[in-house]
Amino acid sequence: MNNRAFFLLTWNTVQKELRSKSFYMVIAITIGMLVIGYSIMQAFREQIQVEGGPQMLGNGQLFWIYYAFINAWSVFLALLFGLGCVRSDISSNVIGQLLAFPINRTWYLISRVLGSWLLVGFYQLLSFLLTAVLFFDAIKEIPVTAMILAPMISLLPTLAAVILGLFVSLWVGKAPGMILTGLAAMGGSWARSVFADAENAFANLSLLKVVGLILWIVIPRFAAPHSIVQNFAETANTEIAWVDISQFGVATVMIFIITNFVFKRRGF
Amino acid sequence: MSIVQAQNLSHQYGSYQALDNVSFEIQEGQCFALLGPNGAGKTTFVKIMLGLQNPKSGSLNLFDQKAGIAEARAQIGYLPEKFSFYPYYKVKDTLEFHAAVSGISKSQSGSEIELAMQKLKITELANKKLSNLSKGQLQRVGIASLLLGNKRLLILDEPFSGLDPIGIKDLKDLLRELKKSNITLFINSHILSEVEPLCDHFGILNRGQLLVVGEKNQLLKGKSLEDYFSEIVQ
Numbered sequence: 001m002n003n004r005a006f007f008l009l010t011w012n013t014v015q016k017e018l019r020s021k022s023f024y025m026v027i028a029i030t031i032g033m034l035v036i037g038y039s040i041m042q043a044f045r046e047q048i049q050v051e052g053g054p055q056m057l058g059n060g061q062l063f064w065i066y067y068a069f070i071n072a073w074s075v076f077l078a079l080l081f082g083l084g085c086v087r088s089d090i091s092s093n094v095i096g097q098l099l100a101f102p103i104n105r106t107w108y109l110i111s112r113v114l115g116s117w118l119l120v121g122f123y124q125l126l127s128f129l130l131t132a133v134l135f136f137d138a139i140k141e142i143p144v145t146a147m148i149l150a151p152m153i154s155l156l157p158t159l160a161a162v163i164l165g166l167f168v169s170l171w172v173g174k175a176p177g178m179i180l181t182g183l184a185a186m187g188g189s190w191a192r193s194v195f196a197d198a199e200n201a202f203a204n205l206s207l208l209k210v211v212g213l214i215l216w217i218v219i220p221r222f223a224a225p226h227s228i229v230q231n232f233a234e235t236a237n238t239e240i241a242w243v244d245i246s247q248f249g250v251a252t253v254m255i256f257i258i259t260n261f262v263f264k265r266r267g268f
Numbered sequence: 269m270s271i272v273q274a275q276n277l278s279h280q281y282g283s284y285q286a287l288d289n290v291s292f293e294i295q296e297g298q299c300f301a302l303l304g305p306n307g308a309g310k311t312t313f314v315k316i317m318l319g320l321q322n323p324k325s326g327s328l329n330l331f332d333q334k335a336g337i338a339e340a341r342a343q344i345g346y347l348p349e350k351f352s353f354y355p356y357y358k359v360k361d362t363l364e365f366h367a368a369v370s371g372i373s374k375s376q377s378g379s380e381i382e383l384a385m386q387k388l389k390i391t392e393l394a395n396k397k398l399s400n401l402s403k404g405q406l407q408r409v410g411i412a413s414l415l416l417g418n419k420r421l422l423i424l425d426e427p428f429s430g431l432d433p434i435g436i437k438d439l440k441d442l443l444r445e446l447k448k449s450n451i452t453l454f455i456n457s458h459i460l461s462e463v464e465p466l467c468d469h470f471g472i473l474n475r476g477q478l479l480v481v482g483e484k485n486q487l488l489k490g491k492s493l494e495d496y497f498s499e500i501v502q
Contacts, residue, residue: 005369012354103338267322
């Protein structure tokens with residue numbers, strides 16, 4: 001496939017999602033929540049200071065809470081786009097026409113993933129900029145490396161989420177896919193809390209534990225890359241979770257390889 | 269030169285036999301019609317030609333290459349029964365997209381698009397969105413996209429569907445013109461009256477089995493295609 005075709009397919013992915021109202025809704029909700037949340041926090045803080053109440057969180061700490069919130073929303077948005085980027089071509093019968101062209105199926109998938117990822121990246125950048133404006137005073141307290149790394153590292157979990165959404169969309173539609181990936185992500189998070197510090201994860205196996213172990217091994221640990229930012233931010237003595245980061249990378253690549261394998265053999 | 273070579277091609281959907289041991293060849297420059305009632309397996313055959321389905325057994329070669337590989341698809345133009353594309357694309361953007369993914373350079377595509385739009389009488393629709401076009405106009409856009417690039421084989425799945433009488437006449441004229449330039453035409457249809465004057469070879473599929481295949485005049489022996497078809501299928 002030539003570069004122009006790849007660029008057009010990638011841009012076409014962005015166009016498709018820009019036409020969906022959900023993207024604008026999520027942006028509006030994010031801006032609303034960030035601004036309203038900030039205003040409430042400031043008002044609450046002033047009230048407590050007047051009455052001599054306990055010390056509230058500093059702006060620096062609040063900044064990182066906002067960072068976590070943006071990342072959680074971004075993963076949700078990335079899953080949503082991942083679920084729709086190929087599925088919409090299938091449901092509108094355009095896929096047959098597209099794949100009849102000399103387009104390599106792997107490059108087609110990559111263009112869909114890249115387009116969705118670019119859009120989520122734009123959303124993240126916009127949210128971080130807004131957060132930076134709101135917490136302008138606190139930025140001085142935050143190490144420069146952490147500030148630079150934060151938006152860049154955040155792009156990794158969203159890429160994994162787009163790929164996971166795409167994988168699920170090969171079997172189910174958008175709504176069941178969202179429920180399924182949501183359950184899997186929650187299950188993965190639960191499994192992580194159970195197995196991360198377990199001395200012997202394989203002891204006393206039950207059905208629930210086996211499901212948890214599978215999720216722990218298979219679902220990319222979306223939060224793992226953020227340990228790098230936390231380490232540089234010095235908000236807590238956080239070690240970089242290299243094992244979890246490796247699992248995140250390997251699981252993401254494996255999901256893409258399986259998705260590509262299935263997609264290349266799928267009849268349309 | 270053999271453009272299409274099907275050998276013992278079979279395909280099933282679950283227990284349903286869509287194609288059963290189908291074998292035939294299409295030579296360069298022929299206009300071949302694959303005829304059959306609904307559910308005969310015509311669309312499955314087209315999907316295998318385009319690489320959208322892998323056959324369960326047998327083989328299908330296009331231009332002496334395995335059907336479905338990118339090199340083979342680069343030489344094919346495909347018009348589905350209902351041409352559909354992103355409804356928010358303008359006609360010109362749609363054709364530009366088709367030109368780009370067909371591997372036509374940007375410098376070359378502009379003039380080719382203009383010419384294709386003129387031939388299909390859709391120049392005045394260039395800046396209209398696909399969502400604002402009628403079924404017939406949309407089909408014309410699909411046909412225009414076939415004219416982009418140097419295609420050696422055009423696959424038309426029910427090409428007359430959705431076209432008004434003028435559209436049908438224009439398409440027939442265009443296909444005759446393409447035939448003269450030695451482009452191989454593969455028409456998948458059940459509208460026999462429209463196909464008969466165009467094709468020089470045909471095959472009849474029924475329930476996945478190829479009942480007859482060959483040169484039109486040799487098979488018909490003076491009968492109309494409609495009479496011959498009902499005789500064979502019943």
